[in-house]
Amino acid sequence: xxxxAIELNGISKSFGPVQANKDIDLAVETGTIHGIxxxxxxxxSTLMSILYGFYVPDEGSINVFGxxxxxxxxxxxxxxxxxMVHQHFMLGEPFSVLENIILGAEGSFLLGxxxxxxxxxxLQLSERYGLSVDPDAIVGTLPVGVQQRVEIxxxxxxxxxxxxxxxxxxxxxxxxxxxxxxxLRSLKEQGTTILLITHKLHEIMxxxxxxxxxxxxxxxxxxxxxxxxPEELAELMxxxxxxxxxxxxxxxxxxxxxxxxxxxxxxxxxxxxxxxVNFDVRAGEILGVAGVSGNGQAFLLEVLSxxxxxxxxxxxxxxxPLAKTPDLVRHxxxxxxxxxxxxxxxxxxxxxxxxxxxxxQASALYCNQGAMKTGLIKEAMGDLMEKFDVxxxxxxxxxxxxxxxxxxxxxxxxxxxxxxxxxLVGQPTRGVDIGAIEFIHRQIxxxxxxxxxxxxxxxxxxxxxxxxxxxxxMFDGFCSPDRVxxxxxxxxxxxxxxGEFERxxxxxxxx
Amino acid sequence: xxxxxxxxxxxxxxxxxxLQLVLAFAVAGLLIVLIGQNPxxxxxxxxxxxxxxxxxxxxxxxxxTTLMFTGxxxxxxxxxxxxxxxxxxQGLVGGIAMTGIALLMMGHFTGDISLLxxxxxxxxxxxxxxxxxxxxxxxIPGYLQAYRGSHLVITTIMFNAIAxxxxxxxxxxxxxxxxxxxDPKSPLFPESWWLWKLGDFxxxxxxxxxxxxxxxxxxxxxVKDIKAQHADFWNERAMARxxxxxAANVSFLFALLLAVGFWFFVWRTKWGYAIRAVxxxxxxxxxxxxxxxRTMVMTVCISGALAGxxxxxxxxxxxxxxxxxxxxxxxxxxxxVGIAVALMGRNHPFGIILAAxxxxxxxxxxEVIQLKxxxxxxxxxxxxxxxxxxxxLVVLFTGALYLMVVWAVQWFATRxxxxxxxxxxxxxxxxx
Numbered sequence: 001x002x003x004x005a006i007e008l009n010g011i012s013k014s015f016g017p018v019q020a021n022k023d024i025d026l027a028v029e030t031g032t033i034h035g036i037x038x039x040x041x042x043x044x045s046t047l048m049s050i051l052y053g054f055y056v057p058d059e060g061s062i063n064v065f066g067x068x069x070x071x072x073x074x075x076x077x078x079x080x081x082x083x084m085v086h087q088h089f090m091l092g093e094p095f096s097v098l099e100n101i102i103l104g105a106e107g108s109f110l111l112g113x114x115x116x117x118x119x120x121x122x123l124q125l126s127e128r129y130g131l132s133v134d135p136d137a138i139v140g141t142l143p144v145g146v147q148q149r150v151e152i153x154x155x156x157x158x159x160x161x162x163x164x165x166x167x168x169x170x171x172x173x174x175x176x177x178x179x180x181x182x183x184l185r186s187l188k189e190q191g192t193t194i195l196l197i198t199h200k201l202h203e204i205m206x207x208x209x210x211x212x213x214x215x216x217x218x219x220x221x222x223x224x225x226x227x228x229x230p231e232e233l234a235e236l237m238x239x240x241x242x243x244x245x246x247x248x249x250x251x252x253x254x255x256x257x258x259x260x261x262x263x264x265x266x267x268x269x270x271x272x273x274x275x276x277v278n279f280d281v282r283a284g285e286i287l288g289v290a291g292v293s294g295n296g297q298a299f300l301l302e303v304l305s306x307x308x309x310x311x312x313x314x315x316x317x318x319x320x321p322l323a324k325t326p327d328l329v330r331h332x333x334x335x336x337x338x339x340x341x342x343x344x345x346x347x348x349x350x351x352x353x354x355x356x357x358x359x360x361q362a363s364a365l366y367c368n369q370g371a372m373k374t375g376l377i378k379e380a381m382g383d384l385m386e387k388f389d390v391x392x393x394x395x396x397x398x399x400x401x402x403x404x405x406x407x408x409x410x411x412x413x414x415x416x417x418x419x420x421x422x423x424l425v426g427q428p429t430r431g432v433d434i435g436a437i438e439f440i441h442r443q444i445x446x447x448x449x450x451x452x453x454x455x456x457x458x459x460x461x462x463x464x465x466x467x468x469x470x471x472x473x474m475f476d477g478f479c480s481p482d483r484v485x486x487x488x489x490x491x492x493x494x495x496x497x498x499g500e501f502e503r504x505x506x507x508x509x510x511x
Numbered sequence: 512x513x514x515x516x517x518x519x520x521x522x523x524x525x526x527x528x529x530l531q532l533v534l535a536f537a538v539a540g541l542l543i544v545l546i547g548q549n550p551x552x553x554x555x556x557x558x559x560x561x562x563x564x565x566x567x568x569x570x571x572x573x574x575x576t577t578l579m580f581t582g583x584x585x586x587x588x589x590x591x592x593x594x595x596x597x598x599x600x601q602g603l604v605g606g607i608a609m610t611g612i613a614l615l616m617m618g619h620f621t622g623d624i625s626l627l628x629x630x631x632x633x634x635x636x637x638x639x640x641x642x643x644x645x646x647x648x649x650x651i652p653g654y655l656q657a658y659r660g661s662h663l664v665i666t667t668i669m670f671n672a673i674a675x676x677x678x679x680x681x682x683x684x685x686x687x688x689x690x691x692x693x694d695p696k697s698p699l700f701p702e703s704w705w706l707w708k709l710g711d712f713x714x715x716x717x718x719x720x721x722x723x724x725x726x727x728x729x730x731x732x733x734v735k736d737i738k739a740q741h742a743d744f745w746n747e748r749a750m751a752r753x754x755x756x757x758a759a760n761v762s763f764l765f766a767l768l769l770a771v772g773f774w775f776f777v778w779r780t781k782w783g784y785a786i787r788a789v790x791x792x793x794x795x796x797x798x799x800x801x802x803x804x805r806t807m808v809m810t811v812c813i814s815g816a817l818a819g820x821x822x823x824x825x826x827x828x829x830x831x832x833x834x835x836x837x838x839x840x841x842x843x844x845x846x847x848v849g850i851a852v853a854l855m856g857r858n859h860p861f862g863i864i865l866a867a868x869x870x871x872x873x874x875x876x877x878e879v880i881q882l883k884x885x886x887x888x889x890x891x892x893x894x895x896x897x898x899x900x901x902x903x904l905v906v907l908f909t910g911a912l913y914l915m916v917v918w919a920v921q922w923f924a925t926r927x928x929x930x931x932x933x934x935x936x937x938x939x940x941x942x943x
Contacts (some may be wrong), residue, residue, distance in 0.1 A: 270807045307797055327800030336798070344798045349791040354784065361784045380691040 004049070004063070005030040005162050005193035006082075011060035011214055013046055020046040021057070022217045029164075030065070033184060033194040034064050035204040035225070038214030039237055039433035044197050047214070048164055050061050052084050053077040064162070083155025087167045089147055093140030097124065097150050101157050118157065130186050144292070145176035152183065154447055156192075163187065164195045169203060174461060174494040181207045199231040199434075202462075213237055238435045248445045249274040251469040253282035253378040255318075257453035258304070258334075258422045263313035265303050273299040276505050277313070277479040279472055283421065283452040288442070288468025288485065291497050296477040297341055297457045301426045304455070318421060330359055334417035337408075339457065340424030345411040346399050353381040353395035356414050388413035389439060407434030412440060416447055423447055426457045441467060461490055461497075475499035518933060524862070528909065529856065530916050532869075542900060543893060552891050553880060560879045561872050566718075567879065569757025573830065575864075575871030576759070577842060579766040580821035581849025582867050583773050584814045588663075588857035590777055591810040592790035593921075595651060597667025598672035598818035599846030601645040603839075605819020606826060607678055609637045610686055610697050610837040619698055620685070630703040637704065638823055645819020646812040648674065653811030657804035663811065678839045688838060697837040704826040704837055707942035708758040717940065719886045720748040725871075747748025758830025762823055768859035769817075786810050820848060850872075851906040873898050 008026040012019070020043045026032045038044045049055045051062065053074040062069040063082040086417055101110070102118045120137050129150050139147060148168065155163055165184075169177040184194055184207060196208060204211050205225060210463050213221045213236040221236045258281040265274040274296050281287045302308045304315065306322065306329035315322040323329045324338075336359075338344040346355045357366050357377055366377050381395035390402070390409045399407060408428065415423065427443065429437040444467060448454055458464050464471055465485055472497035473480040480501040483493070495501075518527070540550035561567035581598045586593035595601075616633060618624035628636070652666035681687075682695035689698070723744065727737050738745050777783035788796035789806050797803050821842055828837050852870055856862030877898030882889035908916065924931055 146631060303796070325800065325802070326798060326800075330800060337800060343792065344794050347788050347791045347795045347799075350787070358788070358795065360797065361788075362781045367781050370782060371775075372779055372784065421785060 003030050004028060005065060006195070008047075008051070009061045009062040009063070011047065011050060012049060013060070014057060014286075015433070015494065020217050021050070024214075024217075024219050026062070026219065026222075028193060028195060029210070029290045030193050031188060031191050032209040033196060033207055035186055035196045035208035035211035036214065037196065037197075037199060037201065037204055037211060037233060039199070039235060039435075040235060040496035042214040042224035042237070043217040044214055045166070046196060046217075048084070048166065048195075051077065052164065053084060076158075078158050081159060081161035082164065083147065083152075083158060083160025083162065083291060084164045085151045085155060085166065089151050090148060091139050091150060094138065096136050096138055096460045097142075097153075098135040099379075100139055100150055101135075101154050103154075105158060113505075121152065122155060124291060125153055129156070129183065131183060143176075144171050145173075148180065149183070152187075153282045157168055159191070162195065164197070166197045167199070168196070169198070169200065170459070171293060173497050174490055175498060177203075201233050204233065205230060205353045214238060217299060224487055234434055238433070240435075246445065246466040247442050249449070249465075251285040252450065253285040253469070255283055255450065256280045257283045257318055258455065259316045260304070262316040263303065263315060264311045265299055265308060266311045267299070267308070272305065273477050273479040274310075275503070277477075279421065279479060279482060281455050283453045284448060284451045285469045286448050286454040286456050287466055287482070288471040289347045289455065289474055290464045290471055290493055291457075291459065291474035293459045295497075296479075297426070297459075297474050299477075300474070300479075301336065301339060301424050301455075301457060304424055305334065305338075326359070326363075331422040333418075335418060335423045337411050337415050337423070337425045337428060339430070341404075341407050341411050346407055348398070348400035348407075350399055351396050352385065352390075352399050352402065352410060354380045355383045355399040356384065356395065356410055358413070358414070361420070384413045384417055385410070388416075388443070398475075404430075405432040408432050409436065412443055416419075416443060419450070420452060423452050424457075425454060427459065428456070429458075429460065429463060461493065465490065465493070471502070473497045475501075475503075478503040514868060517826060518917070518924065522920065522924075524857070527534065527916055527920060530920070531855075531908040531913070532905065534916070535901060538904050539901040540896065543897065546893070547552050547615075548891060548893050549889070552887070552889075553893065553897075555882065556891070557810070557872075557876045560718075560883060561876050567872070570830070570875045570878070571868065571872040572763050573758035573824070573828070573871070574845065574874040575820045575867040576763040576766050576824045576828070578849055578852045578867035578870050579763075579770065579843040580817050580824070580879060581846045582602065582852030582856060582863040583653050583770065583849075583899055584821075584862060585849045585853035586856065587773065587777070587786075587817065588814040588859075589809055589858050590783075590790045591786045591807055592658065592683065592793075592897075593807060593811060593814075594816075594846070595649065595652075595667055595811060595814045596664055596811050597649060597670050597815070597852055598821070598849050599842055599844070600671035601648045601815040601818035602822045602825075602846050603674040603678050604648035605641035605643075605645035605816075606822035606837050606841060607674075607686075608647070608819070609641040609822060609826065612640045612703070613637060613700055614686060614697065617698065617701065624640060626847050627701065627757035630705075633704050634706070634827065635751045637827060638820065641819045642816035643819070645822075646816040649811045649815020649818070650808065653815075656811070657807035674840065674841075678837070678841065682839055688836065695839055699833065700826065700835040700859040701869040702737060702835075704827060706762055706823070708757070708760050719883045720744070722886050724748060758828060760824070760828035762828050766824075767864070769820075773860040782806075782809075818842075818849070821845065821849075842847075848902060851902055851909070854906060855909045858931035870902065873901060873905075 004027045006026070006028040008024055011021050011024040013021040018164050024047060046055065050057050053076060064082065067080065069080055070076045092103065095103070098115060098118055101122060102114045106114045107336045113404065119135055126132055131153055132155060133146060133149055139150060152163065168180060172180060188194060191330055197202060208225045210222065210224050211228065211233065212219055213233060215237060260277055260279050263274055264272065265275040266272045276301065279287060289297055289300070299308065303310050304322070306324060306326040309324060317332045317334060320332070323332050342348060348360060360366055361372070366373055378395050382393060385393035385395060388409045390406050390413065399410065402410065428440050434441065444454060444456070454468055456464065468485045471488065471493065472482045473493060475497060476499060480496040519841035521775050543553055544548040561571060575817060581602065612618060616626040616628055618627065648670060652663055652670055655661035655666050656663040679695060682697065686697045688696055727741070777786065785796065785801040786807050788799055788801055789803050793803050825842060826835060826837060848870055852863055852866045856866035880891065880893050880897065881895035886895060924933060
């Protein structure tokens with residue numbers, strides 16, 4: 001017996017001509033928290049999928065607690081004591097916590113026995129690890145942080161001694177993330193081994209004992225967390241030095257360019273998505289919108305870009321009321337970098353030159369009497385792609401073939417190139433790698449300095465804090481009063497994100 | 512990191528369809544063996560009497576013309592992510608609209624023939640009305656899909672049924688040819704409106720009939736004996752002799768022009784851009800300022816217009832002098848075959864032309880097998896419905912089992928040829 005919970009020896013995996021994992025060695029000590037960082041597409045997910053039995057590696061072997069693991073069977077991985085908490089929870093929302101826990105482990109066709117056994121075990125687990133959850137609560141009604149706890153309990157119930165968490169904090173407020181880290185530490189104390197996959201370096205520094213860095217399918221470094229620094233890890237991930245701080249001059253705000261007063265939006269199913277939202281954005285400043293994903297930010301952007309009509313309220317752009325369709329809104333000089341580039345910002349099946357004119361396909365710039373100026377567009381796109389450092393700068397390549405960061409650069413290039421008066425930006429760096437994040441941040445700051453009013457929506461608190469001049473938080477469709485970014489911090493913004501501000505409806509009623 | 516699954520265009524667009532065809536033919540051959548006939552003989556007929564015979568080629572082109580219209584109809588809707596399988600009904604209503612305006616000009620309703628325009632004026636009007644009729648018939652399902660969410664597949668199928676009833680109602684009433692009560696067809700269109708034939712090809716029947724005629728003569732029968740003893744044969748031969756031209760006509764050239772226009776419209780105009788954006792991703796299209804429901808209705812209407820135009824080939828371009836009439840058979844099933852043509856042509860006009868010619872030749876093959884099979888020795892006793900089975904197999908292999916062949920080729924290219932045959936991977940670098 002070694003004291004390693006997991007040992008990967010020379011794992012390689014290719015998909016056709018692409019090598020996703022190349023000769024990967026990894027040893028995780030029992031009872032530690034081990035972080036794995038790497039850029040998107042570096043091969044983290046492939047590696048974890050191999051460990052969890054979804055893929056069979058071409059070469060290499062895996063030992064779990066000294067025993068060789070049979071590949072290609074999640075059942076075998078579970079039996080060996082591996083549990084996985086996915087980024088997107090695998091929970092049946094209408095089911096109770098207990099029902100979710102026994103799902104797939106019912107034992108017999110009668111539920112009664114499993115339920116009472118599970119209730120007992122759940123109680124023990126909750127006590128032992130300090131994971132308090134009401135077993136009869138309906139999962140769909142629980143806050144996200146608690147749902148995640150249910151996922152962890154589910155894995156522990158199946159006897160997991162090694163827990164893999166895939167980007168676990170993406171959906172949490174800073175307070176919820178802290179609570180999660182407390183849980184992880186207490187799990188560690190009880191002897192559980194934890195593999196934490198993340199791209200947030202401060203989480204690695206905060207909670208892990210050791211960390212491994214993957215770059216382009218290869219392990220490029222193993223470090224003891226206390227002996228490394230975020231700068232070193234970033235450099236290992238990218239392969240060169242990276243500037244983590246955003247460098248910017250103080251804003252020079254001018255007139256109000258975008259004004260939102262008493263905005264309400266109720267969707268077609270009758271659910272109120274935005275409640276009495278008020279803010280102004282001035283030319284030459286960035287207003288950040290912080291908040292946990294799903295608190296109305298997406299609807300805010302879609303209303304402001306003309307994709308949904310507001311139910312009530314007043315939106316003005318340079319003093320004029322907001323137009324009613326995305327087409328007309330664009331003519332009002334509003335640019336929109338949508339939250340979801342894959343499903344909204346781009347047509348991934350189009351070649352880059354066609355995606356690069358989405359929204360402007362009918363403008364005289366690219367179109368003459370309905371016929372598109374194909375040659376001119378391709379040439380212009382080629383130049384633009386060079387300018388925004390899109391790789392490869394090939395306008396004929398299908399949009400889907402570009403990596404996330406480069407797709408985002410195509411969207412940004414398209415919107416920024418038109419030099420709009422107002423720029424709506426949603427999650428500018430979601431799924432984008434550190435190297436590209438730096439570039440995108442610089443572009444946004446440059447836009448601000450050129451006098452554009454920018455509304456920046458992001459779930460990455462660090463990003464909001466480092467880019468914005470003023471910041472608001474959204475909670476349950478309400479928008480907090482603004483704070484000057486320089487005078488606030490992650491803690492107090494976290495409270496706003498959790499809804500700790502006075503929420504009034506348009507009628508002046510407290511909600 | 513993802514793997515390049517994209518095969519080289521030559522393999523993807525050349526080898527893969529070819530393999531699919533070979534598979535379809537192989538299975539069809541098996542069917543022929545199963546019914547105790549000789550598939551080699553059937554293939555021989557395909558080569559000698561379809562591919563190498565002027566009549567066969569002409570007739571193939573004639574069928575292909577209809578299929579190009581109906582194939583493009585299906586393909587256009589497909590680019591907007593819509594499945595218009597109402598080509599048959601839209602063709603019928605296109606025919607109704609065309610016949611309506613034609614009968615009006617012919618004085619069928621009023622007895623006034625002062626509107627009987629010469630061909631060069633009348634034919635464009637007839638083309639226009641056939642397109643309008645098809646578009647109008649597609650507009651309702653299109654509206655229901657775009658604004659009410661009623662599935663186009665369901666509604667167009669139902670509209671096919673309504674169109675069949677409608678045309679029968681008209682052909683036994685207002686549109687009925689007064690000279691042929693009991694035979695539901697419209698009066699004959701005037702000869703000056705018939706479309707010019709592409710060639711002076713003999714009808715295929717004639718070959719078989721002449722062979723039979725020769726056998727009778729060899730057996731010592733005189734003409735009047737044949738007339739008396741084999742009246743049916745004699746009439747058939749006379750009719751065949753009268754149909755000297757194969758039916759291929761100028762609407763084939765029109766369809767070719769339309770195919771070029773189709774390409775330009777879909778890939779080189781803002782409207783085509785909008786259609787494809789809607790087809791790939793409605794959210795992105797809406798984000799891009801496209802009015803999605805309106806684009807859907809417009810696309811389905813143009814699709815219906817294309818299906819409606821197919822009827823001009825059948826009525827104005829018919830190979831038989833007495834058949835320049837509206838009949839309840841409409842597009843004779845070629846509206847449905849258009850789906851297969853679009854499928855096999857990968858919704859690209861160039862592919863559609865090739866697929867239409869293939870399916871057109873298969874149609875002609877069916878006719879030849881049925882009519883000439885009796886006269887060759889040993890006798891080939893297959894119904895022309897074998898072609899329907901073959902078409903079904905082609906659709907199966909190019910459509911439902913499309914990926915099976917692709918996977919097989921990919922497997923072969925990866926495992927046996929060591930990655931040869933794939934497009935070289937070009938994925939964006941992650942550096943800024």
